[in-house]
Amino acid sequence: MEIGISTFVETTPDTETGHVISHANRIQEVVEEIKLADEVGLDVFGVGEHHRKDYASSSPSVILAAAGAQTKRIRLTSAVTVLSSDDPVRVFQDFATVDAVSQGRAEIMAGRGSFIESFPLFGYDLNDYNELFEEKLDLLLQITRSEKVTWKGKHRPSINNLGIYPRPVQDPLPVWIGSGGNTESVVRAGLLGLPLVLAIIGGRPIQFAPLVQLYKRAAAKAGHDPSALPVATHSHGFVGTDDETAAEQFFPSTQYVMNQLGKERGWGPYTRSSFDHARSFEGALYVGSPETVAKKIIYLRKNVGVTRFMLHVPLGTMPHDQVMAAIEKLGKEVAPIVREEIAAWERK
Secondary structure, eight states, X not given: OEEEEEEOOBOOOOTTTOOOOOHHHHHHHHHHXXXXXXXXXOOEEEEOOOOSTTBOOSOHHHHHHHHHTTOSSOEEEESOXXXXXXXXXXXXXXXXHHHHHXXXXXXXXXXXXXXXXXXXXXXXXXXXXXXXXXXXXXXXXXXXXXXXEEEOOSSSOOEEEEEOOSOOSSSSOOEEEEESSOHHHHHHHHHHTOOEEXXXXXXXXXXXXXXXXXXXXXXXXXXXXXXXXXXXXXXXXXXXXXXXXHHHHHHHHHXXXXXXXXXXXXXXXXXXXXXXXXXXXXXXXXXXOHHHHHHHHHHHHHHHOOSEEEEEOOSSXXXXXXXXXXXXXXXXXXHHHHHXXXXXXXXO
């Protein structure tokens, strides 16, 4: 059972002071967070790609490369790379470089993206949303399998027996599929035999169990061994000294972000009751003491079948010392509880 962190490198206003941290300072903080995650024994750190003012992570591979040079064992992944609006050749080259810097610890998490700012920015038509992803994923996978590539598509110029470099330390470079729970993307990942990451940020995580089973059935149908395919989840959360302190620390920035996104997407107001319901035992917020968060992760592992859990922290802007304390607790207190319980459960 792998446990890690994901971040979008948010730069929203501080809910108490209104101060907005600079993109440069927030990026430097994230590199410190990755270094700490490595030191406390976490397995993976993911940086998501976004192209808007309130996120400083338009280039996750650069951030991950900076951290890769200063860490020893933690795996470094995008979370996600918006492959539909990027070039698969450059994505591969960037992450092959991260792989070299980190001596074989890079991963690509490819997704279509729930934010659409990158499409007009790079000149893509949203009407091609699904087609772009399918075509570019096909090219990316060909590049991971072969040094020289011959490929022809609709939305990108063809490649005729050209070499793509540098080659990564890992062969092949791992590619995961990120999904918000769309059945089509889950089936695609299974048929391709690729690891799956599910973003669970609302509802009840146990409701994703049928999707995991669908994924495994698709993998088996295509001739892949379902038991060999990792399944990860990504959920918002925060680890504090106790349940109530953690909730008080995590709620203000969470409410701000959810209400800002709600204005853009037509959601209703995000209230404290919404927050408290989501942090209940079967809710999608992993907020509380180390024991509480560990119990929720164990429940997720046993009932949904995930093999990797990524805690998204912070959500919005939180004091850096609080974020660092949460990462330390996740690594030193939560992870040992989860690993011990899961190991004992699997031996039965």
